[in-house]
Amino acid sequence: MATTESTAGATSLTSPASRTLLKDVARAMFPHPSFPDAPYEHAVGTILAAAEADVRLRAQLEQGLRDVDVVGGAPFAELDDAARLDVLRSIEGTAFFEHVRTRLVTGLYDQAPVWDLLGYQGPCPDGDGYLKRGFADLDWLPDPQVEDPHRDEIVR
Amino acid sequence: MSATEIRGRFDTASFDEDDSDVVVIVGSGPGGGTLAHELCERGIRCVVLEAGPHLTAEDYVQDEWEAFNQMAWLDPRTTSGSFRLAKDFPNLPAWTVKAVGGTATHWAGATPRFKAHEFRTASTYGEVDGATLLDWPISLEDLEPYYDRAEEKMGVTHKNGRPPLPANNNFKVMGNGAAELGYRHIATGPYATNSVPYDGRPATVQDGFNFQGDKQESKWSPLVSELPKAALTGNLDLRAGSHVVQITHDARGRADGVLYLDEDGGLHRQKARAVCVAGNAIETARLLLLSDSPLFPDGLANSSGQVGRNYMRHLTASVYGTFDREVHMYRGETMAGVVADESRHDTDRGFAGGYYMQLISLGVPFMAAFVDPGGWGPDFTRIMDGYASTAGMWLVGEDMPQATNRVTLDGGMTDAHGLPVPHVHFDDHPNDVAMREHAWTQGTKVYEAVGATNVKRTPPYPSTHNIGTCRMSARPEDGVVDEWGRAHDVPNLFVSDGSQFTTGAAANPTLTIVALGIRQAEHIAAEIGRGAL
Ligand SMILES: Cc1cc2nc3c(=O)[nH]c(=O)nc-3n(C[C@H](O)[C@H](O)[C@H](O)COP(=O)(O)OP(=O)(O)OC[C@H]3O[C@@H](n4cnc5c(N)ncnc54)[C@H](O)[C@@H]3O)c2cc1C
Numbered sequence: 001m002a003t004t005e006s007t008a009g010a011t012s013l014t015s016p017a018s019r020t021l022l023k024d025v026a027r028a029m030f031p032h033p034s035f036p037d038a039p040y041e042h043a044v045g046t047i048l049a050a051a052e053a054d055v056r057l058r059a060q061l062e063q064g065l066r067d068v069d070v071v072g073g074a075p076f077a078e079l080d081d082a083a084r085l086d087v088l089r090s091i092e093g094t095a096f097f098e099h100v101r102t103r104l105v106t107g108l109y110d111q112a113p114v115w116d117l118l119g120y121q122g123p124c125p126d127g128d129g130y131l132k133r134g135f136a137d138l139d140w141l142p143d144p145q146v147e148d149p150h151r152d153e154i155v156r
Numbered sequence: 157m158s159a160t161e162i163r164g165r166f167d168t169a170s171f172d173e174d175d176s177d178v179v180v181i182v183g184s185g186p187g188g189g190t191l192a193h194e195l196c197e198r199g200i201r202c203v204v205l206e207a208g209p210h211l212t213a214e215d216y217v218q219d220e221w222e223a224f225n226q227m228a229w230l231d232p233r234t235t236s237g238s239f240r241l242a243k244d245f246p247n248l249p250a251w252t253v254k255a256v257g258g259t260a261t262h263w264a265g266a267t268p269r270f271k272a273h274e275f276r277t278a279s280t281y282g283e284v285d286g287a288t289l290l291d292w293p294i295s296l297e298d299l300e301p302y303y304d305r306a307e308e309k310m311g312v313t314h315k316n317g318r319p320p321l322p323a324n325n326n327f328k329v330m331g332n333g334a335a336e337l338g339y340r341h342i343a344t345g346p347y348a349t350n351s352v353p354y355d356g357r358p359a360t361v362q363d364g365f366n367f368q369g370d371k372q373e374s375k376w377s378p379l380v381s382e383l384p385k386a387a388l389t390g391n392l393d394l395r396a397g398s399h400v401v402q403i404t405h406d407a408r409g410r411a412d413g414v415l416y417l418d419e420d421g422g423l424h425r426q427k428a429r430a431v432c433v434a435g436n437a438i439e440t441a442r443l444l445l446l447s448d449s450p451l452f453p454d455g456l457a458n459s460s461g462q463v464g465r466n467y468m469r470h471l472t473a474s475v476y477g478t479f480d481r482e483v484h485m486y487r488g489e490t491m492a493g494v495v496a497d498e499s500r501h502d503t504d505r506g507f508a509g510g511y512y513m514q515l516i517s518l519g520v521p522f523m524a525a526f527v528d529p530g531g532w533g534p535d536f537t538r539i540m541d542g543y544a545s546t547a548g549m550w551l552v553g554e555d556m557p558q559a560t561n562r563v564t565l566d567g568g569m570t571d572a573h574g575l576p577v578p579h580v581h582f583d584d585h586p587n588d589v590a591m592r593e594h595a596w597t598q599g600t601k602v603y604e605a606v607g608a609t610n611v612k613r614t615p616p617y618p619s620t621h622n623i624g625t626c627r628m629s630a631r632p633e634d635g636v637v638d639e640w641g642r643a644h645d646v647p648n649l650f651v652s653d654g655s656q657f658t659t660g661a662a663a664n665p666t667l668t669i670v671a672l673g674i675r676q677a678e679h680i681a682a683e684i685g686r687g688a689l
Contacts, residue, residue: 029532029533030532030533030536030537030540031533031534031537032537032540032541034541085533085534088532088533089533092532101530101532105524105525105532106221106521106524106525108524109520109521109523109524109525109540110220110221110520110521110524114520115519115520118520118540118541118543118544119482119484119543119544120486120519120520120543120544121484121486121487122218122219122519122520123217123218123219123363123365124218124361124363124364124365125218127361127363127371127372128361128363129360129361129362129363129364129372129488130324130361130362130363130364130487130488131361131362133487134325134484134487135322135324135325135362135487135488136322136323136324136325136328136487136488137325137484138325138328138329138481138482138483138484140481141328141329141332141606142332143323143328144323144327144328144331144332144334144335144342145331145335145342145343146320146321146322146323146327146331146343146344147314147320147343147344148340148341148342148343148496150340150341151314151341151343151496153341154271154341154496154497154499154500156271156272156273156500156501
């Protein structure tokens with residue numbers, strides 16, 4: 001009796017090559033020269049995980065990644081930064097582009113390592129808030145008024 | 157035990173579904189929560205039906221997306237019209253909350269009062285093409301005593317001797333820029349978060365995350381104030397996870413109860429002597445439209461055809477300024493800062509009505525999602541790279557009511573319960589466009605005055621202020637409810653949220669919703685007292 005092997009793991013999406021390509025696309029789309037590869041790889045991971053459960057996304061990625069390698073006249077990996085940007089500009093607005101962009105904009109920026117890189121301290125787990133963590137440490141401007149002595153003047 | 161000791165963690169009485177003596181209130185936000193508390197204190201038993209779960213401070217998370225997914229109203233909605241939200245967030249026209257305490261679990265706390273002329277816009281602004289301006293049937297004078305009481309309830313700073321909140325970094329930037337520009341009305345409030353311990357709740361430790369719930373419970377919300385106090389009277393029956401699907405009526409056309417679904421999809425009928433709807437403008441209009449019947453073919457209380465019309469959402473826009481020095485705007489109370497100079501009505505600026513500049517900050521996840529919707533590439537990442545050196549302000553002003561800006565039932569899409577989803581149509585009025593342009597320009601100048609190297613004009617976020625869909629009117633043909641929020645068509649049906657607003661004013665709506673709630677409760681209690689309800 002013939003058995004059908006599941007092909008879920010055999011498609012090109014999960015191959016290291018497509019992961020790397022998607023990471024390069026992510027870097028070109030949201031270029032932060034100071035970021036290491038890890039946050040981009042994490043974001044790509046969230047997209048690929050979503051694609052497991054979303055056939056439309058999966059199909060779009062399959063074809064889109066193949067196209068990305070041809071629209072610039074050479075494989076994406078061989079293009080310089082400016083040419084990569086041109087490739088993305090030329091496909092902006094396509095379903096593939098939007099699938100990737102909307103997921104990256106959450107997947108990339110919703111991770112603690114990126115918060116650190118951008119200087120965002122995030123939650124205050126100790127319950128002490130920011131009172132003792134630089135709440136009002138800005139010293140390049142004087143202290144402004146916190147009360148409006150003329151509040152009653154604005155009647156109209 | 158006192159209400160303030162239990163804060164969000166309370167149980168309530170349980171009344172019979174056939175008990176037709178109770179007042180049913182739909183929604184437990186500032187509108188429904190305030191009304192329930194005020195009625196319960198007067199010995200009137202209330203059943204509050206709340207679609208969302210009963211979460212408390214321990215459940216809240218200081219993480220933007222996790223908190224949003226935990227509590228935001230995510231049932232689908234559809235959009236159309238020329239407003240940018242239809243393009244940027246077509247299925248998320250509004251940011252409201254589905255949980256006990258309503259959207260006030262995610263609110264910030266900015267609490268300006270309306271100005272006298274903002275109750276009389278038709279008389280003051282005159283004819284504005286395409287706008288359905290109408291004077292409120294009440295005046296500022298009528299509401300002033302209730303504003304006083306609302307501010308006491310909410311512990312509003314700057315009022316009645318309550319001290320202001322201190323300036324955080326973000327405010328230092330906006331405050332100095334505004335002063336450089338010659339603005340004078342600069343302050344950190346009024347703001348409904350404790351600067352010092354008040355009403356049994358602690359002073360803020362400035363942990364930010366106002367939009368994610370409040371783990372320290374220093375911010376007013378019905379969850380930590382009105383509802384536990386109502387519970388202690390023994391007159392409150394709060395049922396979380398209860399989604400009202402229809403208001404029912406008797407042969408004379410008086411409301412006699414509601415049908416609602418419990419968390420398991422079981423359908424219940426709760427009888428009532430009066431029904432008060434406080435589901436927040438979109439859901440309130442939707443529920444009245446869903447309550448159509450052979451007696452009320454166009455929806456309940458809709459003989460005027462006004463239910464769902466004149467939907468307003470305030471101007472809203474933001475400006476983010478980047479500097480060559482650090483700001484860390486997210487540290488501390490998210491919106492504790494206001495510049496009120498532009499809130500005046502002064503048509504020399506090319507538009508009617510006014511707007512406020514208020515502080516705002518977003519964390520990195522929301523900044524990425526909202527600062528430049530659709531954005532990508534080096535222009536986008538430059539903004540994000542400047543995050544720690546960025547200051548933010550929100551621009552909130554009066555938008556023009558328009559009959560065609562409207563909540564209707566979507567003919568094609570249903571929610572998980574099989575109910576038609578609300579469709580929100582909104583076109584910006586030319587007055588809105590002119591005001592937004594002015595506000596962006598002035599906001600830019602504020603930041604440039606203190607050395608901004610880059611300024612970003614950000615378009616509206618999903619609407620946090622949703623008002624006007626059941627407007628108050630003196631004449632029944634002009635609106636849905638009278639000066640008490642009572643439906644013109646149905647004498648024991650009330651609207652108890654911002655849907656009542658005849659026009660929107662420049663101010664954030666919640667203080668006014670609470671003030672109207674106190675006033676409405678007095679009226680309902682008096683009507684019950686004289687046997688009329
Ligand atoms: C991020 C954010 C910041 C804000 N900041 C401010 C601010 O600084 N100042 C200000 O004035 N306002 C602010 N607001 C707006 C403020 O939250 C609202 O004005 C206020 O919560 C409205 O009160 P409400 O009772 O009318 O509606 P809500 O608070 O939205 O409560 C309505 C409740 O009804 C429930 N409901 C709806 N339909 C049904 C149904 N069919 N059956 C059962 N239950 C139902 C909902 O689940 C909800 O809990 C902010 C809002 C957001 C999102």
